[in-house]
Every structure is written in C-alpha cells, then in structure tokens.
Amino acid sequence: MTPPGFPPARCRRIVVKIGSALLVDPAGNPREAWLRALVAEIAERRAEGQQVILVSSGAIALGARRLGLAKGGRGSLEDAQAAAAVGQIALSQAWAMLLGERGITAAQMLVTLDDLENRRRYLNASATLERLLSLGAVPVVNENDSVATAEIRFGDNDRLAARIGQAARADAVVLLSDVDGLYTANPHVDATAMLVEVVERIDARIMAMADGGSGSGMGSGGMRSKIEAAKIATGAGAHLAIISGHVEKPLDHWAKGGRGTIFHAADAKRARKSWLAGRLTTRGHIQIDAGAERALGKGNSLLPIGVKAVTGSFARGDVVDIVAEDGRVLARGLAEYDSADAVRIAGHRSEDISAILGDMPRSALVHRDHMVLLHP
Missing domain, CATH: 2.30.130.10 (PUA domain)
Structure with a gap:
C-alpha cells in the first residue's frame, strides 16, 4: 500500500540523497551520463511545481583522485579532510554545470553534525533552505568533511538527508541506493530473502533485518544507517523511500512501478519536538x-x-x-x-x-x- 503523497511526483518538497557509488565511477570520475538523466527528471519535476533538495556524496572520492591519494582518500582523517576540500570544488562545479544546462541555479550548503544539533544553527539552516527554495534554486547539501571529525560528523549521508528533510519540512526523503530496498535477509546469501515494500512502524523486527549484512550487504554502515534515517524522517512527518539508483531516471522508474521500500511517516510533531527526536547526540x-x-x-x-x-x-x-x-x-x-x-x-x-x-x-x-x- 502506498502512503498519501507517494510516489514522490505527488510530493510538494522532496530530498533526494545520492551516494558516492552512484555519483562517482571506480576511477574517481563523475558519472556524467547518469547524472544528466537525473538532472533531467529533476527539471521535469520542478516544471510541475515540485521543490527538490539534493544531498550529494562524492567529494572525498573526487578529491582523492585529483590528489592521488590511496584508499580513495580514506587512509587517514587528514587524507579524507584534504580530499574533501579539493573534491567539494569539483562536486559543486559538476552540479552547477549540470543544473545550469537546464536553467536551474545550484546552491551549495556544507554542514556539520553540530550545525543541526545546535538549536539556533538548525533554525538558521532551515531558514536558508526555505529562502533558497523560494528563489527557485536547488540546494546541494553535503557534510563538511574538510573540518568534520569523528566526534562532530554524521558519518553517512543517509542520516544527513533525513535531518535536512526535517529542517526543510520536506514531504519525503528518497535514498538512491545500490540496492532496491530493505530485505528480510541478505539477498546475496539467502535465496528466500524477500523485499519489504512497506514499513508502517520501525520496531525491533525491522531493525534486525539490517543486522549481519542484510539488505545492502554493508552491515551497520549501509542498511542500518538507512533505517536510522527513516526513524528521523518519519518521526518528523516525512515518508522515506529506499530505491535503486542503478537505473536511468530512478525517481520516474520507481513511480512507474519500480521496486523499493517505503517507510510511512508518523503524525508530524511540533517543530521543537521534531528537532529533539531527530538529534543524534x-x-x-x-x-x-x-x-x-x-x-x-x-x-x-x-x-x-x-x-x-x-x-x-x-x-x-x-x-x-x-x-x-x-x-x-x-x-x-x-x-x-x-x-x-x-x-x-x-x-x-x-x-x-x-x-x-x-x-x-x-x-x-x-x-x-x-x-x-x-x-x-
């Protein structure tokens, strides 16, 4: 059963998260053909009155290639920060170029965990997002990995996307993933694993599906982070979907019957309580x-x-x-x-x-x- 306002074509405002594996190829270059197709459908949705916020990974991967760093720039905190500093420029240029080709203005926002945990800075971020959207820009958000440390970082853009959705009062958050949703077990090793198409409530049973490498096969760094993101988003009154990004125009593909998992939104809380529920520290x-x-x-x-x-x-x-x-x-x-x-x-x-x-x-x-x- 599809919740009201889904698929995302019927949502007034959505956040779309794109992971590094979708945005950057193994050689560390942007996947321009796929990105152009995604930007094309974003332009189509905007023409129909929908507002879109992008949460884009890829800065470290892009910067590591340009600096010649081993391990994709993740060999040390210093390498990751240096790669992010270089990669953010390349990433923002790519989005500005691709969106600009469609007559759309891109706006970069770099945030840390502390920016969304501190009440005043959270409200400032919320106001900035609101103003950018009212001016017709597409905010492109990423964690500020050039200054973030283990103590003050999200660690994954799934939860960042959920928090941005909360701050922007979005109707839905869509996680473009390397898998097409949450499975009852790891589909790579268990032939009986089944896709969970709808989640009404995130309980211990749902959380257990993300343990031991189920779903994405990435353990606590993959599907579990997506379910944690779903807790934040649904608690703030936004639906959250996990769908495959390994298709051209993934949003349209899913809207036309493609596979995915939808987490139903809870009743929207008051803004202050929503902020409290979504805090990570x-x-x-x-x-x-x-x-x-x-x-x-x-x-x-x-x-x-x-x-x-x-x-x-x-x-x-x-x-x-x-x-x-x-x-x-x-x-x-x-x-x-x-x-x-x-x-x-x-x-x-x-x-x-x-x-x-x-x-x-x-x-x-x-x-x-x-x-x-x-x-x-």
Whole structure:
C-alpha cells in the first residue's frame, strides 16, 4: 500500500540523497551520463511545481583522485579532510554545470553534525533552505568533511538527508541506493530473502533485518544507517523511500512501478519536538523505573521519584535521553536541572526537592512540553 503523497511526483518538497557509488565511477570520475538523466527528471519535476533538495556524496572520492591519494582518500582523517576540500570544488562545479544546462541555479550548503544539533544553527539552516527554495534554486547539501571529525560528523549521508528533510519540512526523503530496498535477509546469501515494500512502524523486527549484512550487504554502515534515517524522517512527518539508483531516471522508474521500500511517516510533531527526536547526540542519560515508564506513556512529565540513575554531565536545558531499566531509549527531552542536582534529587518526591536543594524552582526533571517519546 502506498502512503498519501507517494510516489514522490505527488510530493510538494522532496530530498533526494545520492551516494558516492552512484555519483562517482571506480576511477574517481563523475558519472556524467547518469547524472544528466537525473538532472533531467529533476527539471521535469520542478516544471510541475515540485521543490527538490539534493544531498550529494562524492567529494572525498573526487578529491582523492585529483590528489592521488590511496584508499580513495580514506587512509587517514587528514587524507579524507584534504580530499574533501579539493573534491567539494569539483562536486559543486559538476552540479552547477549540470543544473545550469537546464536553467536551474545550484546552491551549495556544507554542514556539520553540530550545525543541526545546535538549536539556533538548525533554525538558521532551515531558514536558508526555505529562502533558497523560494528563489527557485536547488540546494546541494553535503557534510563538511574538510573540518568534520569523528566526534562532530554524521558519518553517512543517509542520516544527513533525513535531518535536512526535517529542517526543510520536506514531504519525503528518497535514498538512491545500490540496492532496491530493505530485505528480510541478505539477498546475496539467502535465496528466500524477500523485499519489504512497506514499513508502517520501525520496531525491533525491522531493525534486525539490517543486522549481519542484510539488505545492502554493508552491515551497520549501509542498511542500518538507512533505517536510522527513516526513524528521523518519519518521526518528523516525512515518508522515506529506499530505491535503486542503478537505473536511468530512478525517481520516474520507481513511480512507474519500480521496486523499493517505503517507510510511512508518523503524525508530524511540533517543530521543537521534531528537532529533539531527530538529534543524534545527547549530553546524558536518565534511567527510570517501570512506574515512571508507564507515566511517560500516558503523557506525563518525568518526576524525580521515578529516576533510578543519572549519567553524563549536562546543564539545565541540555538534551538528555530517558532510558528504561533494560536500556531502551524511551524519550528525549530538555533537562530542567543540571546533572549534579539531578543526581541529588533522583528517587525523591517532588515535595522533597526544596529540602534537598534549598529551593524548588521546578517539580519535574523533564517536563512533558519539552519531551518527545521515541520508537521503542
């Protein structure tokens, strides 16, 4: 069953992610014929009123060839950063040329994980995307690998695409992949593996399909990252599709009956809660008991009485994960107390806070208005 607004031709605004293997050939050159065909269908969709944002990989691969770096530029962090610095110029030139041939203005946006985790910079990125689209440009987004490190990077453009879709309030995110969707097992080694065409809810069963090299055959670096991206996108109210990019005009091919996997969007959350749900970094964890877990499920705030343990170092207003006793992440929210005070009041009743801390400015440790429940 296809969700409302799909296939992507019927979506007002979409994000299309293109991986390095589709964009760059084994010799490190752009696959211009395939890219021209993709740009042609983007131009067709824009003529019909659709807005398109591209999330484009390929900078490191392009730069490594020009610098003569071994291992595709990924032999070290320094090599990857140098390759990205050179490759970004080549990548932006390629997109500007190809889109320009169709009378379309390309706009480059380079972001790091921190740009979309910091609330103010996230809103700035959102405003920039909105303005570029209103002016008729096609934003071409990539991670700023020339400055990103292991601590401040997405690590894959699947999740970046989902976060950009969230920031742009897109209707859909489409991941052009080297496989045509999520399979029940690795189709390369299991003849009984079946394509999962529709995912209504991302649960443990769906996550298990991405383990052990299933789906794309790339393990946690491949299909698992796509499912993590689907969590972000669907939680923000956008559908997400995984389809094969190994065809000419892949969006049209899929719209006309091509194979793929669709993750249905959840009900759109308020913007602040959507941002919270999509964050990839948090400052601490608050472990709660079963009673508090039931209370959160009913829409209540987190009170200190239900807290079993507090880990991490965070200030008031920082983002923290709320976890069950078995380690499941139940919710994410803004802490009403810093970590030191949270440890002191954990397990105590709200009316005892003033005696413990000397005052009682807030009864909740995480208020329900600043909390979002996550997938179990």
